Amino acid sequence: MKISLKIFLLSLVGFFFSCSADDDISSTELPAEESSSLTINAVRTTNQNQDRTVSFNESIQIDSFMLNIEEIEFEFADGFGNGISSPDDNDDSNDDDEYLEFDELPQEIQDYLTTNYPNDPLCEAELEDDLDDPYRYEVELQSGTELYFKEDFSLYAVETDDEGCEDEDDYDEDDSEDEDEYKINGPFEIDLTNESTTVVQVEIPVAEYEEVEFEMDRGKDMSSPLYQKSMLMTGTLNGMPFEFYHTFSEDFEIDYEDAGQNLVITEENNNEITFQFDLISVINSVNMNNASDGNGNGVIEISPDDTDGNNQLANQIKNAVKDYVDLID
Numbered sequence: 001m002k003i004s005l006k007i008f009l010l011s012l013v014g015f016f017f018s019c020s021a022d023d024d025i026s027s028t029e030l031p032a033e034e035s036s037s038l039t040i041n042a043v044r045t046t047n048q049n050q051d052r053t054v055s056f057n058e059s060i061q062i063d064s065f066m067l068n069i070e071e072i073e074f075e076f077a078d079g080f081g082n083g084i085s086s087p088d089d090n091d092d093s094n095d096d097d098e099y100l101e102f103d104e105l106p107q108e109i110q111d112y113l114t115t116n117y118p119n120d121p122l123c124e125a126e127l128e129d130d131l132d133d134p135y136r137y138e139v140e141l142q143s144g145t146e147l148y149f150k151e152d153f154s155l156y157a158v159e160t161d162d163e164g165c166e167d168e169d170d171y172d173e174d175d176s177e178d179e180d181e182y183k184i185n186g187p188f189e190i191d192l193t194n195e196s197t198t199v200v201q202v203e204i205p206v207a208e209y210e211e212v213e214f215e216m217d218r219g220k221d222m223s224s225p226l227y228q229k230s231m232l233m234t235g236t237l238n239g240m241p242f243e244f245y246h247t248f249s250e251d252f253e254i255d256y257e258d259a260g261q262n263l264v265i266t267e268e269n270n271n272e273i274t275f276q277f278d279l280i281s282v283i284n285s286v287n288m289n290n291a292s293d294g295n296g297n298g299v300i301e302i303s304p305d306d307t308d309g310n311n312q313l314a315n316q317i318k319n320a321v322k323d324y325v326d327l328i329d
C-alpha cells in the first residue's frame with residue numbers, strides 16, 4: 001500500500017513538471033505583439049509670406065479652428081499587420097443606424113425624391129440612431145447626391161459624393177480593408193486656437209503604414225464648443241465676426257507630400273506625426289467675401305443650416321479643409 005502511494009505521488013509530481021514545461025514552450029511560441037509609443041500632433045498654417053498670400057478674403061482673420069475626430073485609422077503597408085487586430089475590433093455598438101429600402105422611407109421623403117430626382121434611383125438610406133443629430137434620415141442616390149432630412153421630413157442639406165454610390169462589391173472590399181488597418185477610437189478634440197496641439201499619445205504596433213485616415217464626426221460633449229458640430233472656425237471677415245461650423249461625418253485620408261513615403265513605427269518609443277491643416281490654402285480656394293449676415297444679428301454664420309443664406313459656402317469650406325490637410329513628421 002505504501003509502495004503504491006509513493007508511485008502515485010511520484011507520478012503526480014512528474015505530471016505537474018511536464019505540464020509546466022509544456023506551458024513554457026507554448027508561451028515562447030506565442031510572443032507578445034510588439035508596440036511602441038506614437039505622439040500625434042496637429043498644427044494649423046495661417047501665416048502669410050511672399051510666396052503664400054491670401055488671394056481671396058484679404059480681410060479675414062481666423063481666431064480659432066476646432067475638429068472632433070471620432071476615430072484614427074492606420075493602414076498597414078504590404079507585408080505588415082498579419083494577425084494584428086485593433087482594440088474593440090468586435091465592438092459594433094457604434095453602428096446602430098438602420099438601413100432602409102425606398103418604400104420604407106416616410107412618404108414625404110419618397111415624394112420629394114420622386115419629384116426632384118425622378119431619374120436618380122436610390123443607392124441607400126439610413127435612419128440615424130442618435131436623436132440629438134441635426135438630421136434623422138440620410139439618403140444617397142446613384143449619382144452620389146446625398147440628402148439629409150430632419151425629423152419632420154424637411155430637407156436639412158444636400159451634398160455630392162464625388163465617388164458616387166457604392167455597390168455591394170465596394171462594401172465587401174471595405175470589409176477586407178478593415179483587416180489591414182489598425183484603429184484608435186476617440187473622440188479626440190483638436191483645438192488649434194493656439195496654432196498647435198497634441199492630439200493623443202498612443203501605443204501602436206511596430207510596423208510600416210502606407211496611409212493614415214481619420215473620421216470627423218459630431219461632438220457629444222455638451223460642455224464643448226464642438227457639441228453637435230464636427231468642425232468649427234471663428235474669426236472676423238470684413239470687420240464682422242464670423243462663425244463657420246459643419247455637422248457631417250467625413251473621412252479624411254491624409255498622406256505625406258511625397259506619396260511614396262510611408263509611416264514607419266520603430267521600437268524606440270519616440271515616434272511622432274503631425275496633421276497639418278493648411279488654412280491659407282483653404283482661404284485661397286474659397287471666396288468668402290460674398291458671405292452675408294442675412295438675419296442681421298451681427299455675426300456672419302456659415303453652416304449647413306444657417307439662416308444667413310451661406311449653406312453652400314459651408315460645404316465649400318469643409319471640402320477645402322479636407323483637401324488641404326497633410327501628414328508631416
